[in-house]
Every structure is written in C-alpha cells, then in structure tokens.
Amino acid sequence: MRISPTELDAVVAGTLDLAFRRWDRPRVLVGTRMRTRVGLVEVTSVDEVDPATLTEDDARRAGARDLAALLRGLAADPDRPVFRVGIRFAGEDPRAVLRRTPPTADEVAALQARLDRLDRASSSGAWTAATLAVIDAHSERRAPELADELGRPTPEFKRDVRKLKELGLTESLDIGYRLSLRGAAVVDAALRAAGQPVPERAPAPEGTPLPSLGAPATRALRAAGLTTLEAVADLPEADLLALHGVGPIAVARIRAAVGR
Incomplete structure (x- = not known):
C-alpha cells in the first residue's frame, strides 16, 4: 500500500x-x-x-x-x-533502534555468523565484507558509484545492501548509505580478528539530523553547509526555497520536524 x-x-x-x-x-x-x-x-x-x-x-x-x-x-x-x-x-522502525545500539560481543559473533551464511548462499561469491567496507570508506556516495567500485551491477548491489539494512548494519540516506554503530562494531571486530588496523571515522555532526528530504534538497542543503535541523530551523522559508533543489515539500518536512 x-x-x-x-x-x-x-x-x-x-x-x-x-x-x-x-x-x-x-x-x-x-x-x-x-x-x-x-x-x-x-x-x-x-x-x-x-x-x-x-x-x-x-x-x-x-x-x-x-x-x-x-x-x-x-x-x-x-x-x-x-x-x-x-x-x-x-x-519507530525497529531497524533504527538496532542501528544506533552498539552490539555486545555475543551479538557481534552472531551477526558475523549471519554474514557468513549470506556469503555462502550467494551465487556470486562472498560480498558482505567488501560491501560494508566500501560503504564505510565512502559514506553518502551514490549507490551506482559504490557498485562500480566493486564491479557489480547496481540493482544487485542495492539488493544486497537491503539485506545488511535488515540486520541493522547500514542506514539508507537520501544520497547513499552509511554504517550504523552496529555495522561499525561488526566491521571493527572483523578487522581486529584479522590483525588489521581499525579505521578512524569522522564523528557524526553535532545536532539533530535532517529528516528525509530527497536527494536534490539534501545536496542543496549540504552545499550550503546546512546539515542539521538546528541549522535550518530559524531560516526563513524564502531563503530555503531559494536553494536550487529545495521545494515546498522539503520545506514542509523541515517545518514538521522542527515542530515535533
């Protein structure tokens, strides 16, 4: 529906x-x-x-x-x-709760076992670690670009990312994806087990994330340095609409999020 x-x-x-x-x-x-x-x-x-x-x-x-x-x-x-x-x-979507909840050591082990099963069931070979790694390295990059990095068809890549999302390991954004806290914990545990260094990740921006606005509005706001709800809360509607890509629906979603 x-x-x-x-x-x-x-x-x-x-x-x-x-x-x-x-x-x-x-x-x-x-x-x-x-x-x-x-x-x-x-x-x-x-x-x-x-x-x-x-x-x-x-x-x-x-x-x-x-x-x-x-x-x-x-x-x-x-x-x-x-x-x-x-x-x-x-x-709230239960997957959102999973995404922001750091897993225990037992949960990490169970998630890795689940990823191993996904790899074994794939007709194209192991894909979970590479997919998590490319999302980790290129947060907020478009799916076709990430698929190209791995040499995979975009529809197939997106289908597999949805499987990771179901486990609470990734989050879909208006543009691309990013690892959740849960996903980062699984990636880091695998790197430690392999004796590899854990990457330094940029901290998430302070403030409340913007609601889902669609890719054009997200790109426009990002280009203007407006990445949190607090940054846009007091901007006049005319100023927001003046940004190419931000339309009335995006503004309405911003105002609705501010009012919650």
Missing part, C-alpha cells in the same frame, strides 16, 4: 488516520505494520464501503481538501470496490 510523503507526515502528526483505495480485493490486513521513511504505520481496519456513503469527515481524516476532492481521487477504476483503511503511526 503506497502512502505519499505528505500523507506520511500527516499520519505522524495524527491528522490523518484514514486512506481510501480502489482494489479488486483487500491488499493489507488489520495489524499489518508497514515500514516507511517516518517509521511504522499500522493498519487498524479494512472495510469495503459504498462511495456514496462517504462524508466530509472521511475526507478530512484522509487528508483530502473536501469530499469532492476525495471522490475525484477515487474516480479511476470505477468497477473496483472502494476500501476504507484505518491507519496510525506505530512508532
């Missing part, structure tokens, strides 16, 4: 708790938790409804300007039934 970035922000704010979709059959179940850029969104109800019974309150709760706008959005595929889907913000 696709939920737009604007709708996701409204779900987090608690101003949107319904979605209406035309489906042949329900595509989500009550209790389903969807992982999104803002965290977990849980499905609280799924009911087939007659569009003629929808109300202005339904439209408001679904984020539409009014009932007429909601019905216009449902005008396509009129032969399909309409489903009323209740949704709510269900908290």
Whole structure:
C-alpha cells in the first residue's frame, strides 16, 4: 500500500488516520505494520464501503481538501470496490533502534555468523565484507558509484545492501548509505580478528539530523553547509526555497520536524 510523503507526515502528526483505495480485493490486513521513511504505520481496519456513503469527515481524516476532492481521487477504476483503511503511526522502525545500539560481543559473533551464511548462499561469491567496507570508506556516495567500485551491477548491489539494512548494519540516506554503530562494531571486530588496523571515522555532526528530504534538497542543503535541523530551523522559508533543489515539500518536512 503506497502512502505519499505528505500523507506520511500527516499520519505522524495524527491528522490523518484514514486512506481510501480502489482494489479488486483487500491488499493489507488489520495489524499489518508497514515500514516507511517516518517509521511504522499500522493498519487498524479494512472495510469495503459504498462511495456514496462517504462524508466530509472521511475526507478530512484522509487528508483530502473536501469530499469532492476525495471522490475525484477515487474516480479511476470505477468497477473496483472502494476500501476504507484505518491507519496510525506505530512508532519507530525497529531497524533504527538496532542501528544506533552498539552490539555486545555475543551479538557481534552472531551477526558475523549471519554474514557468513549470506556469503555462502550467494551465487556470486562472498560480498558482505567488501560491501560494508566500501560503504564505510565512502559514506553518502551514490549507490551506482559504490557498485562500480566493486564491479557489480547496481540493482544487485542495492539488493544486497537491503539485506545488511535488515540486520541493522547500514542506514539508507537520501544520497547513499552509511554504517550504523552496529555495522561499525561488526566491521571493527572483523578487522581486529584479522590483525588489521581499525579505521578512524569522522564523528557524526553535532545536532539533530535532517529528516528525509530527497536527494536534490539534501545536496542543496549540504552545499550550503546546512546539515542539521538546528541549522535550518530559524531560516526563513524564502531563503530555503531559494536553494536550487529545495521545494515546498522539503520545506514542509523541515517545518514538521522542527515542530515535533
């Protein structure tokens, strides 16, 4: 079930708790938790409804300007039934908790065993250590460039990085990736075991990270030296919009993050 970035922000704010979709059959179940850029969104109800019974309150709760706008959005595929889907913000993505939690020695050993299994299961050979190493060396670099460093097709590389993300070892950014605390601990343990030096990593910038804004806005803000929420919190909207790549949606996400 696709939920737009604007709708996701409204779900987090608690101003949107319904979605209406035309489906042949329900595509989500009550209790389903969807992982999104803002965290977990849980499905609280799924009911087939007659569009003629929808109300202005339904439209408001679904984020539409009014009932007429909601019905216009449902005008396509009129032969399909309409489903009323209740949704709510269900908290932080568990992978985010993993990413910032340093693992114990036992957890590092278990993670390394899991990586060994991923290597053995790969038809293209061992890949986990090289992938973690290239992300460690080139944080925030685009995926095609990282894939090229390893001589791998980009789709295949990105698929494997998602496996590392599931383990809480990497974090996807608007541009590229970076190792998490958990990932760095696993990499460092492997280097020590091999008698190799542990790299010195640049400390994370002080302050609150910017929310996900998309690559163009992220590049524009980074070029202007604006890398934290505190750095942009008090900037006038006109100044932000003057940066090529920063649009109204990015500004809205910044303002929403400042207000939380």
